[in-house]
Amino acid sequence: MKQYVKRTQRDYPLSFKLAVVGQVEKGEMIHRQAQDRYGIQGSHNVMTWLRKFGQLDWLSTSPARTCGVNMPKMPLTPEQRIKELEQQLAESEVKAQFFEAVVKVMNTEFGATLTKKQLATLSRKHKRRDSQ
Numbered sequence: 448m449k450q451y452v453k454r455t456q457r458d459y460p461l462s463f464k465l466a467v468v469g470q471v472e473k474g475e476m477i478h479r480q481a482q483d484r485y486g487i488q489g490s491h492n493v494m495t496w497l498r499k500f501g502q503l504d505w506l507s508t509s510p511a512r513t514c515g516v517n518m519p520k521m522p523l524t525p526e527q528r529i530k531e532l533e534q535q536l537a538e539s540e541v542k543a544q545f546f547e548a549v550v551k552v553m554n555t556e557f558g559a560t561l562t563k564k565q566l567a568t569l570s571r572k573h574k575r576r577d578s579q
Contacts (some may be wrong), residue, residue: 457488
């Protein structure tokens with residue numbers, strides 16, 4: 448006959464929970480490290496404590512962010528903002544080149560003309576539809 452082994456469930460004091468939450472939110476460790484370091488049972492205990500007692504937004508965690516700390520965004524310096532805008536500009540230029548290449552392929556391979564319609568042509572069509 449198998450012997451029944453009672454599962455031991457630990458109750459953690461509030462001060463311990465708050466100390467762990469404080470360390471995780473300061474960035475000293477991630478919740479998995481806290482779990483290993485302090486021998487916290489249960490895979491979701493630390494995350495539950497962070498949602499309950501934490502000062503940061505732990506409710507909207509995505510799987511990609513669960514291993515890091517959700518730090519509040521600081522206002523960007525002008526240099527950082529310029530760098531960010533330059534990156535966005537470079538990305539939009541690459542997208543524009545890609546779409547131009549797609550239009551060229553459509554024109555050469557399929558014979559489709561994908562040109563932008565003139566504003567006057569569009570406005571005349573809308574006027575005709577409205578008057579009918």
